Amino acid sequence: MTRLDRLRQTLRQQRRELSLAEQKEHGLQAVVELQASKLVPPRTRVAAFLAQDGELDTQALISHLWAQACQVFLPIIDFETKRLIFSLYQPETGLIKNRYGIEEPQTTRATDLIAPTQLDFVFMPLVGFDAKGRRLGMGGGFYDKTFEFKLKKPKLHPTKTSPSLIGWAHACQQVNALSPQAWDVPLDAIITEQACLRFVER
Numbered sequence: 001m002t003r004l005d006r007l008r009q010t011l012r013q014q015r016r017e018l019s020l021a022e023q024k025e026h027g028l029q030a031v032v033e034l035q036a037s038k039l040v041p042p043r044t045r046v047a048a049f050l051a052q053d054g055e056l057d058t059q060a061l062i063s064h065l066w067a068q069a070c071q072v073f074l075p076i077i078d079f080e081t082k083r084l085i086f087s088l089y090q091p092e093t094g095l096i097k098n099r100y101g102i103e104e105p106q107t108t109r110a111t112d113l114i115a116p117t118q119l120d121f122v123f124m125p126l127v128g129f130d131a132k133g134r135r136l137g138m139g140g141g142f143y144d145k146t147f148e149f150k151l152k153k154p155k156l157h158p159t160k161t162s163p164s165l166i167g168w169a170h171a172c173q174q175v176n177a178l179s180p181q182a183w184d185v186p187l188d189a190i191i192t193e194q195a196c197l198r199f200v201e202r
Contacts, residue, residue, distance in 0.1 A: 007136065007175070008127045008128070008139065011127050011173055011175070012054065014173070015054035016054035023056070024057050024060075026056055026170055026193035027056055027057030028057075029193035030060075030168065030192060031060045031061055033192070034064070034191050034196065035064070037191070039121075039164075039198075040068070040120075040166075043068070044070050045071045046071065046120060046121045047072075047122040047163070048089070048168075050074065050103050051125070052102060058123070066091075073086040073087060073089060074086065074105050076105065079099070081145075083145050086113065087104075087113055087114075088105070089105055093106075116163070120163055121164050123168045124166065126167050126173065128178065129175070130174065132186075133186045134178040136178055141183070143185065147163075150185050151185060165185065165186075166187065166188060168190075169191075169192055170192060171194040174192075
């Protein structure tokens with residue numbers, strides 16, 4: 001087991017030890033931090049995720065986004081390309097579990113899908129993060145592969161950052177420092193139940 005694998009194991013265990021009530025309370029507090037930050041305007045296109053395995057609860061987040069007339073999308077893993085597809089998520093959307101046991105929208109309509117570049121904001125799950133916006137994921141690399149274009153700033157728009165990538169995590173998932181790899185896509189902000197951390201343009 002590598003050092004990163006051990007760190008993932010430790011951090012996942014820490015968040016699993018939070019009670020269901022704590023998970024939901026942290027989710028509500030994180031939405032308060034989001035509202036105070038004014039980070040996500042109404043009527044924007046936002047990708048979220050369905051929390052599992054002790055992740056910071058996202059039910060209140062998604063309800064808040066709907067109340068703000070945002071279009072909410074959920075990721076679907078394309079196991080062939082190792083990238084994510086994003087599909088519209090509404091209260092009546094049917095869900096189906098993928099091979100990892102993660103619920104995804106059950107859709108066959110192309111009109112429900114959106115390209116990653118068309119999203120305005122993306123709330124990302126993570127296992128750990130540091131004060132510089134580096135993210136430790138589960139190790140599959142799906143988000144990094146999907147948003148690798150963020151590492152290649154176009155010449156005509158050198159400061160273009162859309163979509164903004166926002167980590168959504170418990171404060172207890174913060175670590176002292178992470179060593180980034182060349183393919184790691186950094187976060188633009190992180191929201192926990194305690195604060196909203198923003199990072200300068202890299």
